[in-house]
Amino acid sequence: MMSINPFIPYQATLKEVINLTPDIKLLNLELTVPELQNNFDYKPGQFAFLSAYGVGEAPFGFVSLAYRKSGIEFAVRRIGTVTAALHELEPGATIGLRGPFGNYFPLEDYKGKNIFIIGGGIGMAPLRPVINFILDHRAEYGNLLIINGARTPKDLVFANEFDTWAKAPRTQLELTVDKGDQNWKGREALVPAVVTELKPSPVNTIAITCGPPIMIRFTLAALKGLGFANNQIVTTLEQKMKCGMGKCARCNVGDKYVCKDGPVFTFEQISKFLEQY
Amino acid sequence: MTKVITKEDLLSWLRQLAEKYAIIAPVTSNGVTLYKSVGSSEIDKINLNFSKTELSPKNWFFPPSETLFTIVKDELPRIIPASVDREAILFGLRPCDAKGIALIDKAFLAEPADVFYQEKRDKTTLIGLACLSPCLECFCTSVGGGPADLTHLDILLTETAEGYITQATTEKGKQLLTGAPRQEKEIIPPVLPSLNLILAEGITELMPRVFNDAYWDRVADRCIHCNICAYVCPCCYCFDIRDYVSKGKIERVRSWESCQSPGFTRLAGGYDPRPTKGAHFRQRWYHKLLYFPPIFGDIKCTGCGRCVRSCPVNIDIREIITDVQRMKV
């Protein structure tokens, strides 16, 4: 799947740009080489580097599912020079895509289990393909509980899919914001508090969480309070990355390279790192 | 009987080789000895009596900065990958430096291989010079190397009064040596120097125990995060990738980076998982002594002593290893 020289990106065309929130855009790409278009595989949890030529490249998790063949999607939050450049692009622009890199959520292993998804802000992005995969294979999984949190209602990503998610069988979607606005009638609570409030049973359940470091830390505590074991909690780590192949050593944590051995880790693995996460 | 090449013959052989190969050899100018590309007319500039170059020969395979590819923006961006055109001979490297290259090999040639590195690596023959007068800060023998260790070389030359003893260890080396004007001579091999030993053994097992010790913060107090240790190290290979735009041409460039540089792990939003000076500093030693070994089988140090020599504030890996050994009790 990898191009012969892993430093060289595939060329992709920007097909569509959707504003998810005021600072997050969903980019839908199509590879320009025809033979790859139907043949490009990647899994939930994996990531790729997107190049804004002339500015640089940065890693982003895939937010689409390869088998749906509806384009390769990434959620890009405007935060640095590369993301700012990507935000400037309009459909038709050429973007470099290098990947897929990293490991993925072992969704095959989770079959038959209840899945508890906890996402905060842009952290929801890599979890979206997980949700959609489960919904596509609904019968093979147990209950699905989703907590999607953000700072304000405007910052909730994938709002247009909330209906689909909420209406799926044995699926519960809980939205929460730190601070609502005049139209917001839902929860105003921090994500870890919602975890504690909902009290999902740890029995036969896998919790998958992604979000800002501070949210992860407290969510972890909340989950442990509910009786989740470290190996029942899965997250994807965010680290500065440059190569994606475990060479440049930026993402080195313990004997792991987040780009190669991760980004998906169980808390059992993470707790073995010497450095605090 | 040993096959020997005299100094004159060696130089004329190199001169001859320079017609076909790029020769990279130690050259001293302005009091600084560096591996530089020398043409056939410049062979005399090669310094055969240097002790240790300021920068390691890793520069040849992994230069301070290199273009990975160029983007031509006409209609659609086209990518032109960089490549090297000539075979090369890296001449005059010390066994420790050869080991440094071998250590980088482990990381860069692991799947998926770094093609830019691999290409240069494949096209280069390593000719070493045994180290008969090591520097005071050298400690290669403590980390599994030796002044005449030919493990990671294609050819090793050992200087004697009669000329250089030639030993080829690889096919590539043997092939190359066939063209060398050598004589069979009865030679007593020189006595190899003995180096100060430090106790590096078992360090990997000790490192986890002292991870949270205030020791790292205290040593980091005097570290100025200058990157010099990483840049002179023959086996440090952290890098950065960025785009370089000049006069309408876009290049994707890889350049050296060091885990000691201030923004090394800071994410675009400002979050830094390694926020303190001590944590920053510690990473270097843990990567060398703890994280690297289980993946690649060896601690990431050749004992060349360059970082010891060049560190402006005397952060001395020998001392750190010794201190960690002492801290176990």
Next chain:
Amino acid sequence: MIEEIRNKAKELLETKTVDCVIGYEPATDNLTSRPVFIYEPSQVNRLIFDETCVHNLSKYLINRRYKPTGIVAKPCDTRGINLLLNEKQLRRENLFIIGVVCSGIRKVRFNQIENSMPTKCQYCSQHTPVIYDFLVGEPVTEAPTHNYSDITEIENMSPAQRKAFWSEHFDRCIRCYGCRQVCAGCYCYECFGDELDPLWVGIRIAPGENWVWNTVRAFHLSARCIACGECEHICPVNIPLMLVNRKLEKDTLHLFDFEPGIDTEIVPPFATYKKEDKLGTGE
């Protein structure tokens, strides 16, 4: 001399006047010295002072700007302290300066003490610290002299020779930024060399970019470089950076009659102007 430093350091730590004394201790080659941070009165015997104490410790004060700190400082280092005070990076009340009279140190490298002095001492006439709370040694009153023969030599080259001279040096630069990291005057949170927007210095380690880096690094230190020589001392590829810095020092002295770090009361030249200033050469 060493005893005086140790006793004062001990007193400062015991009375909790400071929580740390930054000084020198022997390096691992048992020949030269290195910086040390002493936090405990019991540790003061590690402190030494001799002709190998090359480091300008004032750099370390920036990280301790809000903490009471004692520091052992040579005259050139005290100029660094003055610079930082002048630029509002330090608070005087947080500092206890143990000034050491110095008539020059030796050129050192790890495992090696040379018989000569480093560039900075060869041209230095400041033998008494310019600011201190406690002085070790007898103050020397000596009229400052200014010798720039090394600079004149390069000025007298032809433009082509000069260009070649600097190309030879700057092309060797690996942009480790060690010169910046060690410099007491370089304390920006984000150096222009690291900035991405705009990108002043491209990532390529190539002659053009190296030239920009070295030129602007030095120019940012114009009328600020206190001639401690640390950049040149630590440069891993031996770029004679003092030849760059001292050119600016020379011109600053001639044009504006200003020497950085000597007197915090004098407004530095780029913070003011005179109506009768000259264009330098020409006008």
Next chain:
Amino acid sequence: MAVSHEPRIVGFLCNWCSYAGADLAGTSRITYPANIRIIRVPCSGRVDPLFVVKSFQLGADGVLIAGCHPGDCHYTEGNYHTRRRFALLRPFLDYLGIDQERFRLEWVSASEGKKFSEVVADFTETLKRIGPREI
């Protein structure tokens, strides 16, 4: 130089005097060599030495900073600071291999269209004489 060399001058002109002076050269139809590319800045004091260094790095043969005459600065004292920076930067760049003839500071008032044209002509002539820069 056998081949005629067309030097490229990057000119930083203050909006109030020199840029207006350059405009006046136009209004007065005074021709001068087309080698200068003008960048309008509010004040010559806006010109960061980095712009000069970057201009030379990119390949400028000459850099001109032009501002109001001393005492006439629209912002009262900007050009005095410019003069100090220039006084130090010019010999410094010369020392580092940029011939000082390649870097000029000129005072051109809004009424000195003629002077502006002469400055450009003279600078261009000088740059032609010293030939192209090797970069």
Next chain:
Amino acid sequence: MARVGVFVCHCGTNIAGVVNIPEVLEAAEKMPMVVSATDNKYSCSEPGQASIREAIIENNLNRVIVAACSPRMHEITFRRALASAGLNPYLLEMANIREQCSWVHSDNKEIATNKAIEIIKMAVAKVIRHEPLYPRQVGITKRALVIGGGITGIQTALDIANAGYGVVLVEREPSIGGRMAQLDKTFPTLDCSACILTPKMVDLSQHPKIKLMTYAEVKKVTGFIGNFEVEILHKAKKVDHLKCIGCGICWQKCPEKVPSEFDLGLGKRTAIYIPFAQAVPPKPVIDLSHCRYTKYLTWVATGQEGKKPPECRICEKLCPTAAIAWDQEEQLFTEKFGTIVVATGYQTYDYSHYKEYGSRDFADVITGLQLERLMSASGPTGGEVTRLSDGSHPKTVAFVCCVGSRDQQRGRPYCSKVCCMYTAKQAIMLKEHDPEVQCYIFYIDVRAGGKDFEEFYLRAIDEAGVIYIKGRPSKIYQDGKKLIVLGEDTLMGRPVEIPVDLVVLATGMEPSAGADELARNLNISYDTYNFMVEAHPKLRPVETHTDGIFVAGACVGPRDIPECVAQGSAAAAKVAALFSQDTLTTEPLIAVVNQARCIGCLLCVTICPFKAVDYQTTQDGRLIAATNESLCKGCGLCIAACRPKAIDLRGFTNQQILDEVAGLWL
């Protein structure tokens, strides 16, 4: 993403006659982010602007290049065009291909075309980095501060107040009136100075919109146009002016007599005093340096050494309203103003540097202003001109012009403008007082440029028989009762030696003491003589480079009374015009600080010519710079000085200028 539209103007044949427009358009289309490139016969014409508007809407442009004339010509025009198309006006960049290309390279069309293309290329590189900018509105405190209570300040205050706005007038002396109050008659009409001035002083003191603060000084000024905060020091008068009825018993009975400043030492005043009879306010202050009670208190406080001085307190005992307030201390008040008018006037040159004229050693060598006091009916001699040495009436008087004027050697090269006329006036007046008097006037040139001035000068010669001698006297010395004036009549080319009874030196004007300090406080410029510098000597004579601060009268340079009055009125008109608005619009092209990058060296604070950069302390104790949007004029001086590039100039950002340079090599 930036969508750039390039509009190339033909300007009739002004551009199109030299620059090959189709070639430019073709090149422009290929430039990065350019989505349309079109041409126009006259872009600035209404159809031209309309086509720009249409193109903006049609092509959804968000950046516009107009390649035409100089931005100094039409930038505002095209900004409006952008605004009318719903685009932020600051998303425009003009490429100057007329003044700086077609008009100057008409000799080579090919070169001109290439240059035009490059100019547009640079403009495109810059415009891509343009951001929408928004002007800001700030409120105005509709109250003016006038500093100085001379004729200029009085006129300014009255005019502003009559326009309906509040005024505070600050005067550091105990009374307003200034120099004009010291004069006897005014030239060339010979009006009585006090007669025309005092009614104005009374008007002022009674005007409901004017608050008068005498014996007060401006200490510190912060803020910006519309919003100044001024610290005013009220010196201790030791008299409660609310209680005082100005009956005068105190100053009549005070036993301590000291030389009067108002009378330039020629007369006496008491320790509790009003400077002159018509003073406004007509209420006294106590001069503590001479007050006996104060001396007594000092004697008590310093241990009662030496002879016990009298306790005095006569004023206190006599005051019918118990207005003497010994406990009154100096007080600092902060007041808010929208504008400030500086009218601090002048003082006369101190001729003690003129050793050849006796350096004030000869009793009968006096200055012109002293002569005014002698001639004044309310002066120390009741209007009789007598010699200080013996009280006799002088019969021969020599006037020396240009003392401290037009004298390079004494650092006073400028002409004080009024001396020629006032010496003529004084000579005429002397003759009127005493027909026996013979006057000689030593002059360099007689400058009589003004309405009726020349006639007045001729009147001095014809009617008063004044003898004009061209030349500066080289020496004055005492010979018995006479003063000998030695000089050279340069017209006749012969030495002259004239014995006279009185010598009057026409000392020149110089700014009042402390003018430089005040200027620094106000952050306005002053010249080497400490005269305030106007924004433009011709076109903005009463404005300064600091918005909202105006200057008028003799603090700017030598002026006569009508000029001072005119300037006072002019400044008042400026103030009234400003106050007629409710808010001020500030230019958005100003410096902004990126606080994350700021290292707090505060070099920017030091070098800002407008005091527009100040600093704050963050929670963690760091100092960081902060710009004041209303004070910043957008010069960019601070930006070039900032090493970490923590400060940037909107509209001329580092990135923009760098891209503009780099655009040349694209």
